[in-house]
Amino acid sequence: MAEKSHVLGMADLLVATAPVKLVTLGLGSCIGLVLFDQQAKVAGMAHIMLPDSRGSGGTEKVGKFADTAVPALFNEMLRHGANKMRIRAKIAGGAQMFALPGASADFLTVGAKNVRETTMRLARLGIALIASDTGGNRGRTIEFSTDNWLLKVKTLGKGVAEI
Amino acid sequence: MSDLGSFNALQLDAIKEVANIGTGNAATALSKLLSCMINMEVPQVELVSIYDLASHYGDPMQTVGAVFVRSTGEFGCSLIFIQKEEAAQLMTGLLLRQQFGAYLPEVIPPEMSDSALSEVGNIVLSSFLNAINLLIGSQHQISVPGVAHDMLSSILDVVASIFGCMGEYALMVNTELKVEGLEVQENSDITGNIILIPDPDALELLLKKLMVM
Numbered sequence: 001m002a003e004k005s006h007v008l009g010m011a012d013l014l015v016a017t018a019p020v021k022l023v024t025l026g027l028g029s030c031i032g033l034v035l036f037d038q039q040a041k042v043a044g045m046a047h048i049m050l051p052d053s054r055g056s057g058g059t060e061k062v063g064k065f066a067d068t069a070v071p072a073l074f075n076e077m078l079r080h081g082a083n084k085m086r087i088r089a090k091i092a093g094g095a096q097m098f099a100l101p102g103a104s105a106d107f108l109t110v111g112a113k114n115v116r117e118t119t120m121r122l123a124r125l126g127i128a129l130i131a132s133d134t135g136g137n138r139g140r141t142i143e144f145s146t147d148n149w150l151l152k153v154k155t156l157g158k159g160v161a162e163i
Numbered sequence: 164m165s166d167l168g169s170f171n172a173l174q175l176d177a178i179k180e181v182a183n184i185g186t187g188n189a190a191t192a193l194s195k196l197l198s199c200m201i202n203m204e205v206p207q208v209e210l211v212s213i214y215d216l217a218s219h220y221g222d223p224m225q226t227v228g229a230v231f232v233r234s235t236g237e238f239g240c241s242l243i244f245i246q247k248e249e250a251a252q253l254m255t256g257l258l259l260r261q262q263f264g265a266y267l268p269e270v271i272p273p274e275m276s277d278s279a280l281s282e283v284g285n286i287v288l289s290s291f292l293n294a295i296n297l298l299i300g301s302q303h304q305i306s307v308p309g310v311a312h313d314m315l316s317s318i319l320d321v322v323a324s325i326f327g328c329m330g331e332y333a334l335m336v337n338t339e340l341k342v343e344g345l346e347v348q349e350n351s352d353i354t355g356n357i358i359l360i361p362d363p364d365a366l367e368l369l370l371k372k373l374m375v376m
Contacts, residue, residue, distance in 0.1 A: 010214040010323060026223050026316025029324055049213075049320075049327050061214075064327065097321050098231040098309035110324045139317025141224070156226065156313055 003145065008032075008047045013063030015044035015076040018146035025141050027093035029111035031066065031118050031134075032142045034090045034151055035073055035127065037082035043146050044080075046073045048093075050110065051117035066114055070121035089127045090151045090163060091118055092142045094134040111135065131163040170370075175208055177375045178336065178366065181295055182206035182359060186338045188294035189287045189357060196286055197258060199342045206338035213323040213333050220245075220337075220356075223316035227251075230284025230310055231321070234292055236303030238369055239362035241325065242291065244284040246355040248312060254342065254353045255279040281308040287340070291357055299372040322360055329363060336361075 003019035010030070014022065018041035024032045027047070036043040046069045053065035062072040077087055094115035098108055115134045122129050133140070133153045143152040150162045170178070183206055190201040217223035228251030230244045246254070255276040259267055285308040296303045311318060326333035335358055342353035361369070 010216075026217065026314035026320075028313070028317030028320025030320050050324055055328075095317070097311050097313065097318055098229075100231070100233055100306045100309045107321065107325045107328075137311065139313040139320075141314070 003147065006045075008045055010047055011049055011061040011064035013044070013046040013061075013069060013073055013076070015042060015073065015080050017042055017080060020146050022144045023142070027140045027142065028095055028097050029093070029114060031091055031093040031114045032140070032151075033069065033073065033118060034142075034144045035077050035082075035087050036090075036144070036146070036149060037077065037086045037088075038149055039086055040080075040082045041146065042077055042080045042082040043144060043149075044073050044077050045144060046070075048114060048118060051113040066117035066121055070118060070125065070127075074125055074127065084126075087127055089122050089129045090131040090144070091115070091129065092133045092140050092151060092153050092163070094118075095136050095138055095140070097137060097139070099137065133161060133163055170366075174370050174375050177370060177373050178208050179206055181298060181369060181373070182208070182336045182338060184298060185291035185294045185359075186340070186357065189291040190340050192286050192290035193283070193340060193342075196283065197254070197342060198261065199257075200344050202341040202343050204339040204341075206336055209335050209337065210332045211335050213326050213331060216319045216323050216333060217316035220319065221315055223314065225315045226312065227315050227318060228280055228310070228312050229318045230281055230288065230308045232285065232288050232308050233306040234303050235306075236296070237301035238296060238299065238303060239365050240292075241322075241360040241362075242288045243318070243322070243358045243360070244287050244355055245315075245318065245358060246353075250353045250355065251280055251312075252276065254283065254355070257342075257345070257353070258283065277310050277312075281310045284308050284310070287355070287357065291359075295369075299369060301368075301372070322358070325360060334361065334366070335359075 005021040022045040031048040094111040141154040190203045194201040226248040
């Protein structure tokens with residue numbers, strides 16, 4: 001099938017109809033969030049950087065923060081004809097790239113906070129999170145294809161997993 | 164917050180000069196450590212959009228070796244010493260061979276080269292910071308170094324998330340060190356970049372101490 005491939009950059013958010021391939025390269029502490037409705041043949045992805053938009057001074061990119069990205073992606077899915085009862089979610093990312101023993105630096109654990117906030121926001125909207133590959137200390141490259149509705153997660157030195 | 168647009172030419176020059184002094188000290192330390200000549204570039208002070216940090220510094224998917232330290236004190240900042248993976252391997256190989264000679268195992272265990280890499284990063288970054296703090300007469304504490312080998316884009320996520328909390332741009336002080344006079348294979352330079360990520364307000368303090376603010 002001739003599918004269109006989209007590569008999402010930092011803080012991007014995109015919804016498209018099948019056939020489509022959604023890609024995000026080199027996620028570190030960021031989150032790759034996928035929402036999809038297999039029956040309506042709609043899939044969307046967001047590249048979330050940070051958990052909370054409050055006190056950030058505002059941004060035009062709704063995909064940047066988990067608290068704004070999840071509802072925005074959800075609404076965009078609905079606009080593309082997805083049914084809110086059928087929308088499922090998959091997430092990957094949220095790694096902690098550096099561990100500094102003894103140092104307390106908030107920004108080093110931003111990955112875990114991203115995962116927590118994204119999961120919480122999904123639950124609040126009643127979206128079922130059916131697969132996730134998060135945490136650890138390795139970066140991930142992710143690819144979601146509407147051919148099989150699977151999220152391919154590539155990790156350096158660990159190979160490829162499909163979730 | 165450190166909006167580059169709000170700094171005048173004199174202040175930018177001052178930041179560059181401070182980074183230059185730091186780099187000089189770091190180059191000397193690396194030179195002593197490796198017993199090699201080191202070439203250094205004039206540091207650049209740039210304002211980079213956090214959305215294309217990775218592509219600004221190279222191929223986002225390229226594997227790099229990075230050492231990260233955090234410094235607290237009056238001039239709070241984070242520092243990353245970042246190298247292409249091959250360069251990092253060459254450099255740790257060089258250092259370990261000098262130290263252990265014939266006793267070095269044929270295949271260097273990753274723990275051993277990681278340990279060497281973190282030590283080199285530690286020495287380079289600490290020398291960089293020592294020079295700066297000596298100059299402005301402030302005290303600082305440096306954390307234990309953290310090492311990662313991963314895609315450039317994943318590593319720079321750390322930087323993007325630091326600046327992302329405050330705005331859309333990252334103020335980056337970037338400089339390159341190159342090991343000279345090595346008899347190694349072609350296209351296998353040992354270079355490394357030091358990236359200084361000042362905490363919010365740290366630059367203002369720096370400029371005040373230098374009396375250009």
